[in-house]
Amino acid sequence: MAERLLRRLAPGREGEIIAGDLREEFEARGGGRIWYWREVLSCVAVRFSPHRLTAPDLRQDLHYAVRVLRRNPGYALTAMVCLALGIGVNSTVFSMVNELFWQPLPLPHSGRLAIVVRESDGMSCSYRDYLEFRQRAAAPGGRLFSGLVAYDDMRVSIDIGGISHIVGADAVTANFADVLGLKAQLGRWFGPEDDRLGSDPVAVIGDGAWGRLFGRSPDAIGQRVRIGTERYRIIGVAPPRFVGMSPPHMVEVWMPLASQPDMRDLLANPGEWERPLVRMIGRLADGRSTREAEAGMRALDARIRRDFPRDNAPAGAITVDVATGATRPDVRRVAAPMAALLLSVTAVVLLIACVNVANLILSRSAVRRHEMAVRRALGAGPWRLARQTLAEGLVLGAGGVALGLAVGYWSGRLLARSLPGFPHGGMLALRLDPDWRVVAYAATAGLASAVVFTLAPAMDAVRANAGVKRRMRQRDVYVVAQVALSLVLLIAATLLVRALGHALDVDPGFAMAGRLEARLSVWEPEYTAQTGRLYLDRVLAAVRAMPDVRSATIGHNTPLSITDATCAAPDANTRPRRAGLDIVAAGYFDTLGIPVLRGRAFAALDRQGAPQVVVVNETFARRYWPGKDPIGQSVWLGCEVKEPRTVAEVAGVARDAKYSSLDEPPQPFVYRPLAQEWAGFVTLIVHTAGRPERFTAPLRAALSALDPNLRVYEIETLEECAAGSLFQVRWQAALLAVFGGLAMVLAAVGLYGVVAYTVAQQTRELGIRLAIGAQRGDLLWMVLGRGLRLTAAGIAIGLLLSAAATRLLGGLLYGMSPLDPVSFAAASLAWTAVATLASYVPARRAMKVDPVVALRWE
Amino acid sequence: MSDHYLGEFEQIVLLAVLRLGDDAYGVPIRREIEKRCGRKVTVGALYSTLDRLEAKGHLSSWFADPTAERGGRSRRYFRLEPAGVEALGRAKAMFERMWKGVRLA
Numbered sequence: 001m002a003e004r005l006l007r008r009l010a011p012g013r014e015g016e017i018i019a020g021d022l023r024e025e026f027e028a029r030g031g032g033r034i035w036y037w038r039e040v041l042s043c044v045a046v047r048f049s050p051h052r053l054t055a056p057d058l059r060q061d062l063h064y065a066v067r068v069l070r071r072n073p074g075y076a077l078t079a080m081v082c083l084a085l086g087i088g089v090n091s092t093v094f095s096m097v098n099e100l101f102w103q104p105l106p107l108p109h110s111g112r113l114a115i116v117v118r119e120s121d122g123m124s125c126s127y128r129d130y131l132e133f134r135q136r137a138a139a140p141g142g143r144l145f146s147g148l149v150a151y152d153d154m155r156v157s158i159d160i161g162g163i164s165h166i167v168g169a170d171a172v173t174a175n176f177a178d179v180l181g182l183k184a185q186l187g188r189w190f191g192p193e194d195d196r197l198g199s200d201p202v203a204v205i206g207d208g209a210w211g212r213l214f215g216r217s218p219d220a221i222g223q224r225v226r227i228g229t230e231r232y233r234i235i236g237v238a239p240p241r242f243v244g245m246s247p248p249h250m251v252e253v254w255m256p257l258a259s260q261p262d263m264r265d266l267l268a269n270p271g272e273w274e275r276p277l278v279r280m281i282g283r284l285a286d287g288r289s290t291r292e293a294e295a296g297m298r299a300l301d302a303r304i305r306r307d308f309p310r311d312n313a314p315a316g317a318i319t320v321d322v323a324t325g326a327t328r329p330d331v332r333r334v335a336a337p338m339a340a341l342l343l344s345v346t347a348v349v350l351l352i353a354c355v356n357v358a359n360l361i362l363s364r365s366a367v368r369r370h371e372m373a374v375r376r377a378l379g380a381g382p383w384r385l386a387r388q389t390l391a392e393g394l395v396l397g398a399g400g401v402a403l404g405l406a407v408g409y410w411s412g413r414l415l416a417r418s419l420p421g422f423p424h425g426g427m428l429a430l431r432l433d434p435d436w437r438v439v440a441y442a443a444t445a446g447l448a449s450a451v452v453f454t455l456a457p458a459m460d461a462v463r464a465n466a467g468v469k470r471r472m473r474q475r476d477v478y479v480v481a482q483v484a485l486s487l488v489l490l491i492a493a494t495l496l497v498r499a500l501g502h503a504l505d506v507d508p509g510f511a512m513a514g515r516l517e518a519r520l521s522v523w524e525p526e527y528t529a530q531t532g533r534l535y536l537d538r539v540l541a542a543v544r545a546m547p548d549v550r551s552a553t554i555g556h557n558t559p560l561s562i563t564d565a566t567c568a569a570p571d572a573n574t575r576p577r578r579a580g581l582d583i584v585a586a587g588y589f590d591t592l593g594i595p596v597l598r599g600r601a602f603a604a605l606d607r608q609g610a611p612q613v614v615v616v617n618e619t620f621a622r623r624y625w626p627g628k629d630p631i632g633q634s635v636w637l638g639c640e641v642k643e644p645r646t647v648a649e650v651a652g653v654a655r656d657a658k659y660s661s662l663d664e665p666p667q668p669f670v671y672r673p674l675a676q677e678w679a680g681f682v683t684l685i686v687h688t689a690g691r692p693e694r695f696t697a698p699l700r701a702a703l704s705a706l707d708p709n710l711r712v713y714e715i716e717t718l719e720e721c722a723a724g725s726l727f728q729v730r731w732q733a734a735l736l737a738v739f740g741g742l743a744m745v746l747a748a749v750g751l752y753g754v755v756a757y758t759v760a761q762q763t764r765e766l767g768i769r770l771a772i773g774a775q776r777g778d779l780l781w782m783v784l785g786r787g788l789r790l791t792a793a794g795i796a797i798g799l800l801l802s803a804a805a806t807r808l809l810g811g812l813l814y815g816m817s818p819l820d821p822v823s824f825a826a827a828s829l830a831w832t833a834v835a836t837l838a839s840y841v842p843a844r845r846a847m848k849v850d851p852v853v854a855l856r857w858e
Numbered sequence: 859m860s861d862h863y864l865g866e867f868e869q870i871v872l873l874a875v876l877r878l879g880d881d882a883y884g885v886p887i888r889r890e891i892e893k894r895c896g897r898k899v900t901v902g903a904l905y906s907t908l909d910r911l912e913a914k915g916h917l918s919s920w921f922a923d924p925t926a927e928r929g930g931r932s933r934r935y936f937r938l939e940p941a942g943v944e945a946l947g948r949a950k951a952m953f954e955r956m957w958k959g960v961r962l963a
Contacts, residue, residue, distance in 0.1 A: 017921075018901055020931030021884035028885075042900030 018043065061391035069395055075364060076396065079357045082746060083400025083449060086353030088407025089739060090346045091442040095412055095432045097339040099247060101325040101332065102437060106241040108181040109283075114145075114290050115245070115323040116280035116297060118316040125301075127257070127266060128273050130173075130280060132304045137282070137297065144296040145282035147179030150257060151245070152278050153328075157521070157711050158253060159226040160213045163700075164521075164711045167209060169227070169253040170244055171260045179283050186210075187221040187236030194256040197266075201259040203232040206252035207240040208429070226711075227253060229261065229523065243429050245281055246328040250429040273310045281323060294320035338732065341808070345492070345736060348485050349743050350449060355478045356750045357396065358453035361389070362475055363757050365457050386458035390450075393458075397450030401442050408442065409434060475754050476790055482750045483794020484801055486743035487831055491802040493740035494823040495809060495816070496733035503726055503814040509657025510559060511593030512718035514550075516692040517558055518684045518699060519713035526709060529678035535707070536674070536682065540585065542706055543686055546698065550687040554585040556679040559592065560722055562659040567639035568670055570624045576639060579620060580659050580669040583679045588671070589615075589654055591687050599631040599652030602673040612648035612676055618656045620668035635670065648672070662722065663814040685718075692717040729812050744831065748838045755787045756842040766846055767854025776847045783846045787839025788832070795828050864949050870895060871907050872916060872946050875936045883922075883933040908936060916942030 022039055026032065069076040104110035118125075125133065130150040137144040151172040157164040176182070177189030184204065193199055205213075205220070214220035224231050232255060244251025257263060263276065284293055297318045326332055365372070372385060412432035456474060520539075522532040536554055543552040557564060567576035588594075589601045597618065606613050614635055621630040630650050638645035656666045674682075688695045696715045703712050716724075723730070759766070766779055806818040813820075864872065874890040875882045884904065891899050911917045922933040938946075 016931050017884065017934040018905060020928040020933060021888075022901060023931065024885050024928050025888075039901045042902030043905070 084403030086350035087404025091408030184236035209252035393454030401446035484798035487798030783843035791835035
C-alpha cells in the first residue's frame, strides 16, 4: 500500500529507485512497518512543500502580470474596483464582528486580562464572595490573579445644567485602574480609601461624556454632580479609547462600588451573602494560563460555598477567558446570529464581485488567445500558462485588497457615525479600527477570491482548445449565478424592509398619535410613596392645566417596554400563572385610547384603604374565567405561595394591547392602580392637541418649575418609542438593503459586460443579418432577448434559493411569511427592470451597426 | 549568488558521496550521513537534495542493472562532478577563513 502511494507519487524510474532503496534497508533492519511509512510520507512532504510548488519563476510570472495589467489599465481598474467593493464591505462587517468578539480591550497587556463569569449568567458572585475570591486567589503559592476587580454595570442618570442624561456606568472596586493598567487623561482614578463604605462619593467620567457634558473643560475636575441618587465629586477623566469592559456598550461613568446604595444595605446586614451580585475581571498572575485560573477558581468556588453555605447560591460553573470584544455573555449570545447573517451576506457580495472579475478575465483571454498560442508554441506547458493566469489574479487580488481596505475603512467610519443616530443607539459605540485581524481577513478574502476567479480561466488556458462557444456558455452560467445570488440578497432586504413597515402597521392596541411620554424618577431619598403620590398628583394637575393638553396620566412602564410580570391565580389553591403587570394612574385607559370593554376603569375611589381592585385584559379574562363574567371575581397576586398575597377584585376588562413588543402574541395582563401600589420610577403620558414633539420643551420647563430637583429623563413621542423597539430589525434592514443594492449593481455590471461582449463578438453576424434584410428592431430584440433570457434563468434559480434562505430570517419578520409573495415579486421585477437597462445599452449599439463597416471589418 | 554557496546539508551530502566513491547510491549515502553526523535523514529529504545538486551540476547519476536483493529494482549511483568538487573546496576555504584566529572561550 505504501509502495503504491510511492509509485503514484514518483512515477517511472525515480519511484523505482526510492522503492528499491527502501526495500534494501527494510530487509537490512529486519522490518519496521512504521519506519517504512514514515519514509514514504517524507517523500510526500517534500513533493508538496510550498517551496517546490512556487518555483523560482513565480517572481517572473508576477512581474509579467504587473506589466500586462499596466498595459490595460481600464481592465485592471474595473477588476480591482469590483474586488475592492466586495472586500470593502467584508472588511467593514468583519471589523464589526472583530470588535464584538475578538478585539482585546484597549489596555496594556490586555492578553493577560481575564473575565470571570458563570456559565448560567454573567454575574459571577455576590460582593462578599468576591472578597473571599480576591483574598484566596492572591494567596502565595496558589496565586491565580495578580489582581481581581469586582464591577457591576448599570445605567445611571447624570444631571448637568438641569437636564438628566442617561449614560452607561460601572460601579467598580477601587483597585480597578491598578489592575487594568488604566491611566487617567486628567485627574486621577480611585484610591484605596474609596473602597470604604461611607467615604465621600467620587466618580471618573469617560472621554465622550467629558466632551458632551463639560465641553472638555479641565474645570470638570472637582465639580459635584448628581449621579443617580447621590452627589458625586468628579475626580478624573478616563483615556479616550476606553469605553468599559463590554464594548460596544459604552460606559461613561465609573463610581466606587462602595458608593452604591445596595452596598449600604450590606453594611447594615453582615449576614447577607446573596447580594449585591457583581461581575469579575482579573489580571492573571505571571505564568498562569486561563485554564489553570479557571480550575483554581472552580476549586475556590466550591470551598467558599462550603465555608459559607446559603440557600440561593448562583448556579453554573465558573469560566475564565481572556477579555476580548463584548465580554458580557448575553451580548455575545444576541450578537452571534446577527454576525453570522451579515458575514454570510457580505461573503455572497464578494462572490458576486469575483464572478465579475472571472468574467472579465475570460473575455480578455479570448482576446489573448493569440498570445497564449504563441507561448504554447514556444514550449510553455499548460500548467505554466495556468500559473500565469493565477499570477495575474494574485496581482488583481492584491490591488483589490489594498483598495478594499481603504473602502472598508471609510464605510466603517460611516457605519460608526450612523450608529448613534438610531434610537437607543447613543449608548453603543463602534470604533471599527482596522487591526491586524481585519487586514488578515481582507488579505485572506482577497487571496481566496483570486483563486476563485482565476480557476475557470486558468482551466481554460490548460485546455488547449477551449472554443469560443464553450467560453460563452461558461460566461452565461456566471451571469445566471450572479443574478440568482444577488436576487437572494435583494429579496432578503425587501423582506426586512417590508417587515419593518409591517411592524409599524401592527395595531398596538393603544393610540400613539399626539402622545408623548416622559420618564420621571420620584424615588427615595427625596420621595417616599406617600409624598411621591402627592407630588405626582400635583404634576398631573399642572400638566392637565397646560394649553393644548387633552389629557395626562401616569404608568409605571413605558408602553411597548413593559417587561414587568407577576403571578396571578383565581383562588388561593390554584397554582399561580404568570401575567404581565403595569401600575397605572386614573385616566390611563382614556389617555392611551384603550377601551374598557366591561366594568369600569380606575377612579378616584380606588385609593389606599379602599378595597383592592385590578383591571385585566381580555386574554386574562378568557384564560382565568372562560365563559364566566370576570367582573367581581377575585385575583390572587404574588408568586410566593407561602407569603401573604394581595387579593384584588376585578373592576373592569380592557381590550388586549401590545405590551413589550409589536410582534408578541396576546398575553394575559393585569393593571393595578398607582394609588394602591407604589412605583417610584414612572412614565408621564400626555395627550396633546398639537404636534407632540413641539411640546417637549414646555413640558420640561413645567416639570422643573414644580421641583427643580425632579429627574426627568428622555422625553419621546410614543411613535419614537415604537420605532426604538424596532432597532434591531431597522439596523439589519438598513445594512441588508445596502448590501443587496451593491450586489445588484455588481451583478448588473456583469450582465452588461456579457451582453456587450456578445454584441462585439457578433458584429459581423449582425452586419450580415442587416445586409440580407433584417430590421434594426429585430436586432434589438435579439440582443435584448439574450440578456433577458439569462436574467429569467437567474431569477428562477434565485427564487428557489431565496425560498430556502429566507427561513433564516424568521425571527425578524414580525409575523410576516418568509415567503411573502410581494417581496419576491417586487425584487424580481426590480431585477428585470435593471436587466432590461443593462442589456438595452449594448442592444442599442447593435442596432447602430453599419453593415458595410461590419462586413469590411475582418 | 545562491548557486555559489552550498547549504549545510548539501555539503554533507556531497561529502558523503565523495567518501563513498564508487559505492555511492541511496542506502549507503544515508547510512554514511547517519553514522558520521548522528542525525536521521529521510529518504524524501535526501533525494530532493540529490536532485537539486544534480540540477546545479555538482553531481551526476546513472542507473545500474537491477538486482535481486532489491526486489528486481535498479540502483541509482552518484558521482561528484568537477563543479561539485570546486563548490566543496570553496565552502571549506570559506570556513577556514572564518575560523582563522578564532578561539571558542
